[in-house]
Amino acid sequence: MKVSREQVSKNRENILASAARLFRDKGYDAVTLADVMKDAGLTHGGFYGYFSSKGDLMAQANAWQSDKQLAGISGELADYVAGYLDAAHVANRAGGCLFAALGSDAPRQSGAARHAMSQGLQGMIARLGELMGDGAGDAEARRDAAMTLFSTMVGGLLLARLVDDDDAAARLLAANRAALLAGLATFG
Amino acid sequence: MKVSREQVSKNRENILASAARLFRDKGYDAVTLADVMKDAGLTHGGFYGYFSSKGDLMAQANAWQSDKQLAGISGELADYVAGYLDAAHVANRAGGCLFAALGSDAPRQSGAARHAMSQGLQGMIARLGELMGDGAGDAEARRDAAMTLFSTMVGGLLLARLVDDDDAAARLLAANRAALLAGLATFG
DNA sequence: TGTACATCAGTGAACGCGCGTTCACTGATGTAC
């Protein structure tokens, strides 16, 4: 049955939100279109009214999630870093950072899906560069510093999720957090 | 037809080598058992004479590749870091670091496959800690420093592969390389 | 050392099953008058 235009808009948003969560949680390949549509409260047949293919959904979900993450950065940079390198973030893959959850899969995707993630990453680096203290130098130097900062954050989260020993994970987080916050204090 | 025991041993090695390459290149899910067996010069039906399931292969390939990588670390730590954060490594996913290629997929695997990778990572960190200069402090401090070092290396390589712009990738590599080598020089 | 035979690694066809995608149909929406 036909639904209102407003409902169509909500459904589209729900599909993207469900896809963004499920992809991060289980990986692109392990998530089926039926899973996504069911999670969004619809049946799988309606999918092609919204997206042209699974690849299209992957691209749009990457862009959607990138935008959302970027918009979520506010306040002190040190607080953002500390929240990122936290046990709660390690446990919350479905709701956490796109780049740590799907970063090693992205280069394998073709065209649009990869590009959306690439653009998101560039935006992320630019934003973190802006938040860097003046002590880090001029705009170019701050951008370089942001690249290293975010590399360590993503790598640290990814490795903390990888080890299957809670103590080792906690130590990885703590070591990275301490090193990065010390660096930011120097720059600040 | 039956083959010699020596050939069986070689075949097993070939299957693991093919699997380790293909998994890193295309991801676990996108690689079929037929792909692996064909790459190893065999037909797919023979697979179950060597491994009990695809998951078993994934676990053993992870362990095999981890061991190989660990054994490949020698010489100056600074040289290893510079070679790791290099454009050639970005381009060579199939032959490169297991953790950067499959790190975000590993936590989704169950039991053995994840554990093999976790053990490999712990070995890697221990080895890098040993190679840290005395300036980094005692054994515990060196291990912490190795954790941050490897987090930045893995994150830096992963993000450099993710961006679909060669200049941006080169800059990410350069920024991380410069920051890490400066840090090592201080510790040295 | 040579021969006869049991073993078993490898082959390739076949099996279920699940997935992405398609499609005829339904019935609520929104427009034309």
Add this chain to the structure above:
DNA sequence: TGTACATCAGTGAACGCGCGTTCACTGATGTAC
């Protein structure tokens, strides 16, 4: 404002296809004598 009808979002069954896994068979290996 009400009514009649064209539109089209959503449904659920069906389709190919490819994958992991199984299995009867083959023929070289390696052992027993």
